[in-house]
Amino acid sequence: MLLFVILITWIPSMNSIKNANIQISEIRHQLGNIDQQTKEQFFKWKLSNGNLSSMDLIGKVLIGKPDANLLEEYIQMDISSGIEELNELSKEWKRAIALNVSEEERRKVLDVFDRVDTSQDKNKWMVEKLPGWLKEDMDPIEKRAKKIDELFTDFFYLTDYPAWKEIMRNYLFKHDPLFEMKNDSKVVEMAENATKIFGELKPIFALLEEGMKNIEELRDGNLIDRVKQLAHKLEDTVGNMSHVGIREDEMKEYDNNESASEFLQNTSKFTRFVNRVVRQFHLMKKRWIPIMDYFDQLQIPPGSLSEAFATLQRCAQLPIELSQELDNFTFQLQPVEEAKVSESRIREFWSFLKSIRFDELYFDFKEVIKNYENNKDVKGAILDNHIFKQDPEVRRKIFFGFNQSADWFIETQTILSKTDFEKVNQAITDTLSKAKEVLECYSQFAIPNTKSLVNLPLEVWNFDPRPTRHLMESVHGFKRVHKMMVELNDWKFEKKLENFELNEEEVNAISEGIEVIEQLKNIDGLVNEMNELSGLNGTEVEEAWIKVKDALGSLNEELSEHLPILESNLSHLQSAISTVQLPSDLPIQLIVDWVNANLKGVVHSEYSKTLQRLMALDFANYSSKLDKLSNSIAKWYQNNQPANPQKEEKNEEDCLVNYSDKCRIPL
Known part of the structure; x- marks a missing residue:
């Protein structure tokens, strides 16, 4: 009953002067906080009966809301031991380091690459050619030794002088095998040297090979893409949460309601936590974003990176005692070197024969031989030749030379017979084949390309994966955000109002009717504001400004006339509004x-505030809104x-419609 009295009562005024502002203020006072009271009761009823769910209420008080579907994926992630992608990245990084x-x-490896030159093309040519050269030498030596043996018994009979002449005309050794081998043994030395030097680096090559395999796995796998995708996904999720906030006016409207107070406190906590997760993400992003930028710029060469270092290790395991084998077959060729002494003496005698044109005398010898068909003493026939008789010294040299040549040929034949040319040739071939194998092994990789890989691990693993752990912190935050959303969504409000x-x-x-009364109550103050604003005087809208101001002033006066001075209530105001001429077609928009x-700064701001209040005046609907309010x-x-009305008799008429002394609050 007291609330009813508050709604309709009047407070006696000592001021007997009619003033609409005072009268309407009295009416507003009579209505009290009924608008707020009914809103709260209606709100409580909706919560009690499920007409307003927890999510509906969140929608009213929150600006934005995280998409629960985006957070579902993180709920499934087990991060008790970290995030899979980040664990793999850390593991690979640690293994490489x-x-x-x-x-x-x-530096030692790079220095060796600079010093060792396998000269693949040149060495390949030498290895291929040298056995052929030696075979070209060995075969004629062996054949000539056999031929000398055949000719020796018939030497002084000159029965096959052309063949003997052919032997003498050519050098016994077209190539010097030992000279060739000593010169071309550089191939063997180069192979042995490379193997020895690279062999000392085998442990380092093994580490580099393993490092290259790690890089190949990183390049050919999808780990980097997965880490980048994780970071992008988290950033997208944070972007969805970045605009979550509280609508302060709505929160104030509902926060004092006992039915929703605890829920809204949790909602505020939820908002604060979401914002903390967002801030933390952006703060921690500064630490791990350099890694993502590094991954974007990382370029790893294609193809096999480890094969070159595996090849170096295999090459370094090939036989390295090649020089010892070279000494071995050099020793086997020593008889050939000794035979060269006898061959030089024969060559000297042959030069002498050429100087006296001995080959021209052959025909004379043939004639002499014919005359001595029955006498086989060819030497005697030669000695009887007129040339030998004319020059005793020449005769002596020829005689001596023929006799010594026989001995020299015997000596040469004897020396060469000690040489197993097939065995020597095979030894040379085997040694060069081993050298060739070594050089071909090293020729399988290009030193410049391999050299460029030595520092590749430093370039690829030049990052610290530890800052990425902050991504896991964001996932943990998302999980908690989702949990809080589920708790708010499942919130059950107490049933405090059945009907x-x-x-x-x-x-x-x-609420709308109360707003009408507030506007009418403030018309007098609005007119005073317009009087104080004189900046439109002399402008093209001065007349419009005056028209609006006069219309409001007239309305205020008419309402004063139609409202009782001391007994004004809502029904009086309804009656007055339906009676007076309400302003229409006011040029406010103009x-x-x-x-x-035309106006700027402070002046513009002052006028804008007043104009906003003018624009809110909805005179056309004042009457209907007041009726609905009543x-x-x-x-x-x-x-x-009240459930137990007071015993005194109550006037049944509505105090809001017809004023009665019984509606007055006792003084």
């Missing part, structure tokens, strides 16, 4: 457009009478 090829070791007589439209009608186009209040009051 653990190989620990020092700067000194890398409420007003519907939403009627509750809104009370003034707004002009102010926006009807809604009556309906609400009828259902909110």
Whole structure:
């Protein structure tokens, strides 16, 4: 009953002068906080009966809301031991760093690459040609030794002088095998040297090979892409959460309601936590984003990176005692070197014969031989030749030379018979084949390309994966955000109000009707504001400004005339509004457009505030809104009478419609 009295009572005024502002203020005072009270009761009723769910309420008080579907994926992630992609990245990084090829070791490898030149093309040519050269030497030596043996018994009979002449005309050794081998043994020495030097680096090559395999796995796998995708996905999720906030006005409206107070406190906590997750993500992003940028720029060469270092290790395991074998077959060729002494003496005698044109005397010898067909003493026939008789010294040299040549040929034949040419040739071939194998092994890789890979591990693993752990912190935050959303979504409000007589439209009608009374109450103050603003004087909208101001002033005066001085209530105001001429077609928009186009700064701001209040005046609907206000209040009051009414007799007429002394609050 007290609430009813508050809605309709009047407070006696000592001021007997009619003033609409005072009268309407009295009416507003009578209505009290009925608009807020009915809103709260209606809100409580909706919560109690499920007409307003927890998510509906969140939608009213929150600006933005995380997409629960985006967070579902993170719920399935087990991060008790970390995130899979980040664990793999850390594991690969640690494995690569653990190989620990020092700067000194890398410099040593690079220095060897600079010093060792396998000269693949040249060495390949030498290895292929040298056996042929030696075979070209060995075969004629062996054949000539046999031929000398055949000719020796018939030497002085000159029965086959042309064959003997052919032997003497050519050098016994077209190539000097030992000279060729000593010269071309550089091939063997080069192979042995390369194997020895690279062999000392085998442990480092093994580490580099393993390091290259790690890089190949990183390049050919999808780990980097997965890490980058994880970071992008987390960033997209944070972007979805970045605009979550509280609508302060709505929160204030519902926060004092006891039915929703605890829920809204949790909602505020939820918002604060979401914002903390977002801030933390952007703060930590500064630490791990350099890694993502590095991955974007990382370029790893294609193809096999480890094969070159595996080849170097295989090459270094090939036989390296090639020089010892070279000494061995050099020893076997020593008889050939000794035979060269006898061959030089024969060559000297042959030069002497050529100097006396001995081959021209052959025909004379043939004639002599014919005369001595029955006498086989060919030597005697030669000695009887007139040439030998004319020059005793020449005769002596020829005689001596023929006799010594026989001995020299015997000596040469004897020496060469000690040489197993097939065995020597095979030894040479085997040794050169081993050298060729070594050089061909090293020729399988290009030193410049391999050299460029030595520092590749430093370039590829030049990052610290530890800052990526902050991504896991974001996932943990997302999990908690999702958990809080589930808790809010499943929130059950206590059932505190079974029934409420007003519907939403009627509750809104009370608020709108109260707003009409507030506007009417402030018309007098609005007119005073317009009087103080004189900046439009002399402008093209001055007349419009005056028209609006006069219309409001007239309305204020008419309402004063139609409202009782001391007994004004809502029904009086309804009657007055339906009676007076409410302003219409006011040129407010014309003034707004002009102010926006011509005024700036503080002056513009002052006019804008007043114009906004003018634009809110909805005179055309004042009457209907007040009627709805009255009807809604009556309906609400009828259902909110005390359970035990006072015993004194009550006037049944609605105090809001017809004023009665019984409605007055006792003084």
